[in-house]
Amino acid sequence: MSTxxxxxxxELRRELxxxxxxxxxxxxxxxxxxxxxxxxxxxxxxEALTRLAEQGLVVATPQHGFSVREVSVSDLxxxxxxxxxxxxxxxxxxxxxxxxxxxxxxVAAHHTLDRTPVEHATGGFNEGWAEAHRAFHxxxxxxxxxxxxxGMVTSLRDSAELYRRWYWALADDHARDIAGEHxxxxxxxxxxxxxPAVAVLTEHIERAPRELIAYAQHHGLDAAPPRKxxxxxxxARSAAASIGGSPVSGLIDGxxxxxxxxxxx
Amino acid sequence: MSTxxxxxxxELRRELxxxxxxxxxxxxxxxxxxxxxxxxxxxxxxEALTRLAEQGLVVATPQHGFSVREVSVSDLxxxxxxxxxxxxxxxxxxxxxxxxxxxxxxVAAHHTLDRTPVEHATGGFNEGWAEAHRAFHxxxxxxxxxxxxxGMVTSLRDSAELYRRWYWALADDHARDIAGEHxxxxxxxxxxxxxPAVAVLTEHIERAPRELIAYAQHHGLDAAPPRKxxxxxxxARSAAASIGGSPVSGLIDGxxxxxxxxxxx
DNA sequence: CAGTAGCATAATATCGAAATTTCTGATCCG
DNA sequence: CGGATCAGAAATTTCGATATTATGCTACTG
Numbered sequence: 045m046s047t048x049x050x051x052x053x054x055e056l057r058r059e060l061x062x063x064x065x066x067x068x069x070x071x072x073x074x075x076x077x078x079x080x081x082x083x084x085x086x087x088x089x090x091e092a093l094t095r096l097a098e099q100g101l102v103v104a105t106p107q108h109g110f111s112v113r114e115v116s117v118s119d120l121x122x123x124x125x126x127x128x129x130x131x132x133x134x135x136x137x138x139x140x141x142x143x144x145x146x147x148x149x150x151v152a153a154h155h156t157l158d159r160t161p162v163e164h165a166t167g168g169f170n171e172g173w174a175e176a177h178r179a180f181h182x183x184x185x186x187x188x189x190x191x192x193x194x195g196m197v198t199s200l201r202d203s204a205e206l207y208r209r210w211y212w213a214l215a216d217d218h219a220r221d222i223a224g225e226h227x228x229x230x231x232x233x234x235x236x237x238x239x240p241a242v243a244v245l246t247e248h249i250e251r252a253p254r255e256l257i258a259y260a261q262h263h264g265l266d267a268a269p270p271r272k273x274x275x276x277x278x279x280a281r282s283a284a285a286s287i288g289g290s291p292v293s294g295l296i297d298g299x300x301x302x303x304x305x306x307x308x309x
Numbered sequence: 310m311s312t313x314x315x316x317x318x319x320e321l322r323r324e325l326x327x328x329x330x331x332x333x334x335x336x337x338x339x340x341x342x343x344x345x346x347x348x349x350x351x352x353x354x355x356e357a358l359t360r361l362a363e364q365g366l367v368v369a370t371p372q373h374g375f376s377v378r379e380v381s382v383s384d385l386x387x388x389x390x391x392x393x394x395x396x397x398x399x400x401x402x403x404x405x406x407x408x409x410x411x412x413x414x415x416v417a418a419h420h421t422l423d424r425t426p427v428e429h430a431t432g433g434f435n436e437g438w439a440e441a442h443r444a445f446h447x448x449x450x451x452x453x454x455x456x457x458x459x460g461m462v463t464s465l466r467d468s469a470e471l472y473r474r475w476y477w478a479l480a481d482d483h484a485r486d487i488a489g490e491h492x493x494x495x496x497x498x499x500x501x502x503x504x505p506a507v508a509v510l511t512e513h514i515e516r517a518p519r520e521l522i523a524y525a526q527h528h529g530l531d532a533a534p535p536r537k538x539x540x541x542x543x544x545a546r547s548a549a550a551s552i553g554g555s556p557v558s559g560l561i562d563g564x565x566x567x568x569x570x571x572x573x574x
Numbered sequence: 575c576a577g578t579a580g581c582a583t584a585a586t587a588t589c590g591a592a593a594t595t596t597c598t599g600a601t602c603c604g
Numbered sequence: 605c606g607g608a609t610c611a612g613a614a615a616t617t618t619c620g621a622t623a624t625t626a627t628g629c630t631a632c633t634g
Contacts, residue, residue: 087618087619
């Protein structure tokens with residue numbers, strides 16, 4: 045990476061999206077400690093956080109600094125609904141629009157994904173799989189030949205990453221055959237069959253949130269996090285670029301407040 | 310506004326989106342002059358530009374600073390296509406989901422828009438109309454009750470603003486009955502009729518780009534702008550949040566280079 | 575004892591300058 | 605005459621420090 049800000053931005057982003065990440069939703073991100081940890085000036089940390097805030101991965105509150113975006117059942121439901129719609133759009137367009145080179149790229153990306161183990165030999169989660177997974181889905185939708193649509197899909201998928209760690213940790217969904225889902229997606233792509241492709245992709249996207257929401261509701265984990273309720277704060281600056289919304293109740297960490305939660309899906 | 314950065318950010322954003330704006334696409338945005346003009350430090354201008362870059366309104370190139378996003382026929386076509394799809398999605402959901410309060414808000418916003426003149430008495434463009442127009446469309450789609458979807462729509466509409474000034478200036482589309490289009494949108498909303506609503510909205514969105522592209526092609530204004538072709542630059546950092554794409558050819562300013570342009574729509 | 579004003583501490587926001595990189599233009603060599 | 609080289613200038617990036625604002629604790633008052 046060329047500039048120092050880019051490096052800090054990339055590292056912060058990776059840690060934010062990392063399954064084994066150390067950042068809890070709602071956690072404050074103080075500038076000084078981060079600057080020391082990255083051995084950089086306050087300015088570069090600030091710029092990195094500003095960019096992440098504009099993406100919606102962290103929220104910026106004037107005069108209060110930055111904190112990790114909160115998660116909530118209602119936001120997860122909304123996010124999932126939008127992801128399904130937008131990715132379906134892109135997939136339909138890709139199948140209609142893609143050429144043989146696109147088919148080849150999809151097959152190649154699937155092969156890589158298929159041969160990458162989900163877990164390391166040591167037992168830990170394999171970050172390489174996450175990368176291959178990301179690459180497969182990106183390739184699949186790249187055929188839509190619409191940079192803007194691709195950008196939106198990527199942004200939404202990144203937001204979804206914030207929830208994935210709980211899916212893996214809490215909802216042990218052993219019955220799932222992820223490899224099979226990916227195989228079917230690949231097959232639908234090469235046979236150029238839009239409707240089954242969209243159906244498979246929809247189920248692929250919806251499964252994790254559905255399981256997670258079911259777990260959360262069954263265990264009553266949809267209350268507010270155990271932090272003091274916000275006193276009169278200036279409004280967090282809106283991420284006009286991509287993400288509105290204001291999830292206030294935490295998904296995890298059963299507190300004693302009974303937060304209002306929208307019905308899932 | 311509370312912090313200085315917010316003020317500069319807001320003002321810069323307004324000028325970038327302003328019809329009578331002084332910023333040309335591709336124009337470099339040097340920090341020192343801007344800092345002097347806003348009577349602020351480099352830091353605040355830098356942060357404002359960083360946020361705008363993440364939104365895709367300006368592009369940031371490492372070690373080279375910021376510049377106004379370029380426009381191109383192919384980007385306009387892509388943007389329009391995506392806008393139609395995403396706004397249609399939101400509108401369908403709003404009509405299905407909205408309640409009486411939503412209908413009332415739509416009627417109210419339409420009334421305000423209807424009674425706001427497009428041009429000032431003096432003849433200049435009325436910024437108040439732009440605001441009312443924006444409010445009407447936002448209200449119309451707010452019924453979808455999906456913060457993420459709303460955010461995406463807003464972001465796309467802002468990007469479209471970058472093109473609107475040429476539509477007004479170049480393609481004098483006198484046959485257009487904008488007020489009628491808005492009236493029909495309002496009527497479809499209160500009668501809860503999805504299909505005609507989507508049809509009207511689609512035409513409403515597509516009209517300006519279509520006219521503008523026709524004008525550009527008829528006048529051969531789709532060549533590269535009269536600036537030196539980019540020498541080997543480090544890649545502009547991708548706006549992962551919202552907007553990909555890399556429009557290189559300018560829409561206006563007939564140069565002598567014959568840029569490759571994708572077919573419109 | 576509850577509630578509030580005031581003070582000390584900590585964190586953010588802003589600034590101005592130093593350090594690094596890129597651009598410009600003139601000079602020099604083949 | 606064309607192309608490479610190399611200072612000087614300009615712009616960006618990064619830094620450390622200062623100013624401003626929020627936070628938490630203590631002491632005081634009703």
